[in-house]
């Protein structure tokens with residue numbers, strides 16, 4: 001179907017200059033699968049530093065942004081600023097933003113709309129909690145979260161990657177089984193076919209995120225509807241290279 005494998009590293013609030021140098025040197029050494037797209041999500045304060053040392057072949061993402069270009073929003077950064085320091089991507093709607101910082105579907109959608117209008121590419125995150133999964137609400141939740149994004153994305157789907165990250169699998173060492181992940185990815189694609197368009201459903205890349213490691217990446221990558229990963233903890237380690245190469 002021609003969906004390019006795309007692997008994101010979400011460093012979250014981790015890293016200092018020393019560790020960043022190590023991570024970037026490791027990525028430079030690779031070797032990286034030339035057929036995989038790589039994007040690293042770095043703390044805002046290091047965006048410019050990372051851009052100054054990373055090869056252009058690796059995309060750089062902010063982990064959040066605000067929904068307008070500038071103004072009295074103490075502590076926030078805008079897509080215009082992210083672009084100004086040379087980064088092209090932003091991760092939005094991560095479950096940590098949703099749960100710890102109380103971001104609701106509508107706010108995530110407003111941020112996605114503004115980031116896309118500003119010319120950034122977006123990794124938009126969705127996913128259910130353990131409670132929601134156990135209540136049989138996984139599809140209801142991911143469909144609701146995705147539905148909120150439809151008007152925000154409009155005809156900009158080419159600049160969006162969806163990241164399905166079940167909250168119970170994030171940072172817990174409890175990876176979704178390949179079948180569990182594949183099932184949600186397939187039903188999401190099916191839902192997109194009816195609610196966006198068959199073309200969008202066939203072309204949008206859906207990453208899996210949640211305790212991805214070098215040990216489980218290959219099996220997950222072999223699933224037909226898994227088009228890459230959004231990696232937290234392991235993106236800080238040398239094994240990130242093996243995860244990037246998992247679809248080879």
Ligand SMILES: O=C(CO)COP(=O)(O)O
Nearest residue numbers: 010170171210211232233
């Ligand atoms: O939240 C994640 C990526 O955005 C996943 O984190 P872990 O890979 O550490 O579970």
